[in-house]
Amino acid sequence: MRDRTRKETNSTPEAIRCQLEELISNFELHLRAGELRPKVLALVSIFQGLRNLGKAIIPQKYASAARDRILYYFRKYPNVIINGDELLVVSGIQEYARRLRELRIQQGWAIASGVTIKDMCETESDEVPDDLKAMKPDDYVLLCDTQDRDAAYRWHLANTIRKERSSVRDKILKFMRASVGQGVTNEELRYVAGDKTEWARRVRELRTEFGWPIVTKTTGRPDLDIGVYVLQADRQSPEHDRTIPDDVRRHVMRRDGYKCTKCAWSHAEWNPSDPRHLEIHHVKHHAKGGDNEEQNLTTLCIACHDAIHR
Ligand SMILES: [Zn+2]
Numbered sequence: 001m002r003d004r005t006r007k008e009t010n011s012t013p014e015a016i017r018c019q020l021e022e023l024i025s026n027f028e029l030h031l032r033a034g035e036l037r038p039k040v041l042a043l044v045s046i047f048q049g050l051r052n053l054g055k056a057i058i059p060q061k062y063a064s065a066a067r068d069r070i071l072y073y074f075r076k077y078p079n080v081i082i083n084g085d086e087l088l089v090v091s092g093i094q095e096y097a098r099r100l101r102e103l104r105i106q107q108g109w110a111i112a113s114g115v116t117i118k119d120m121c122e123t124e125s126d127e128v129p130d131d132l133k134a135m136k137p138d139d140y141v142l143l144c145d146t147q148d149r150d151a152a153y154r155w156h157l158a159n160t161i162r163k164e165r166s167s168v169r170d171k172i173l174k175f176m177r178a179s180v181g182q183g184v185t186n187e188e189l190r191y192v193a194g195d196k197t198e199w200a201r202r203v204r205e206l207r208t209e210f211g212w213p214i215v216t217k218t219t220g221r222p223d224l225d226i227g228v229y230v231l232q233a234d235r236q237s238p239e240h241d242r243t244i245p246d247d248v249r250r251h252v253m254r255r256d257g258y259k260c261t262k263c264a265w266s267h268a269e270w271n272p273s274d275p276r277h278l279e280i281h282h283v284k285h286h287a288k289g290g291d292n293e294e295q296n297l298t299t300l301c302i303a304c305h306d307a308i309h310r
């Protein structure tokens, strides 16, 4: 639909409502007359009136463009599941999904879609709070009401990497190694993966099989928001400390209070001159028959971990 009635968007919601009421009552005549085309044309005006009403219910001084209205709506209701139809109403445009992607990936707003949450449910269901598990593909939620200003830089990087001819795992790793210590969102990772569902599985593999210290809210950094992933350092954990399943990792970290069991270091003490992170260590080495049971695992900061292996 072309925006033929642009000037009307400046009208008050009440004025638009009155016009609509008139159009709808006139429609009675069209219904009786029985001619098809005039009915359709009359409905076009009604559709446009409704669309203008949707645009007008958020005052212009708060948000004038479609994208701003979408953002305004999300920020008014953070952590609430919002359906695409609501965004159609407040944005007044059919292509609201594209505006949403710009907000999410280019501008760094942590708006997750039902599609991405479903990917997480399949591989990392512990990461997803129960109330989000029922999200439908066309549902969206603002997970954290602050804008990530570094997202614009990562957006360019993500666009380059997603076009490369390499595996999804390599693309994700490259993206994360370029953003060490910074949070990247589930939506960004999905985008880098070329929108492939496997992104969540690949992230888990990088953490559990390849030993990259990628953490989330439940796998080592309770201070993070849901849907945020951080590669804490550009190094892999020692070979013998890999292949620890995520659920075991979660339990051990939680049991040890997200602290080093030797020196009590926790992420709250992180500083750039001593950039540590926590790793899981096998008390009896995996290679020597030590198993992945919780009793055989302990949480260590990398300083203590390195010391033990020396
Ligand atoms: Zn320590």
Ligand SMILES: [Zn+2]
Binding pocket: 238, 241, 280, 281, 282, 305, 309
């Ligand atoms: Zn170790």
